[in-house]
Amino acid sequence: MNxxxxxxxxxxxxxxxxxxxxxxxxxxxxxxxxxxxNAALVEDVKYGGLVFNMSxxxxxxxxTYRKHLSIxxxxxxxxxxxxxxxxxxxxxxxxxxxxxDADISEKNVMYFVTQAVMI
Numbered sequence: 824m825n826x827x828x829x830x831x832x833x834x835x836x837x838x839x840x841x842x843x844x845x846x847x848x849x850x851x852x853x854x855x856x857x858x859x860x861n862a863a864l865v866e867d868v869k870y871g872g873l874v875f876n877m878s879x880x881x882x883x884x885x886x887t888y889r890k891h892l893s894i895x896x897x898x899x900x901x902x903x904x905x906x907x908x909x910x911x912x913x914x915x916x917x918x919x920x921x922x923x924d925a926d927i928s929e930k931n932v933m934y935f936v937t938q939a940v941m942i
Contacts, residue, residue, distance in 0.1 A: 826851075831868045839887055846887055849924055853885050853894060856933050861940035875939075882939045892921040894932060902938045909935070 827833050840847035850873065857864055857875050865876045872886035872895070886893045896902065899909050899917025908930045909917035919930050926932075 827866060829866060829868075832866050832873065835868045835873060846892065849892055849921060849927070850885055850887065852924065852927055853892070853921070853932060856927075856936045857883070857940075860933070860936045864940065877940060877942075880942075882942060883936070890922070894919045894921060894935070896935060896939050898939070898942045899935070901942070902935060904935075906931075 826836055836847065836850070839850055854866070854873065858866075861877065863877060864882075867874050867876065869881075870884070870886075872884040874884035875882055881897050883894065883896045883899075886895060895916060895918045896909070898915055899911065900913075900915050902909060902917065904917075908919055910920060911917045919926075919932060919935065921927060921930070921932075
């Protein structure tokens, strides 16, 4: 499987696909949103997840867990979030928990990804 120009990313995605096709499909859908939002993003694997960098700055990532995925935003505290979708109480980071594919649209993930790539 060669989805990315980064071999670490390809191996990471292959591992997810091996463990759970459903989770792989969800990761790929979220990954597509990041890459659609800004073609200049550079993807890598760090901290156990698929991360996205812009101008050498980590803007966010996708992390897999047994029963959900988490979309992490490095500067999520500064995002506009009128519906209270973002979770977390850290100094800068916020995240969105994704339990099923419907959460991607119901939680308006693209809205937050767009904010992330504008930082």
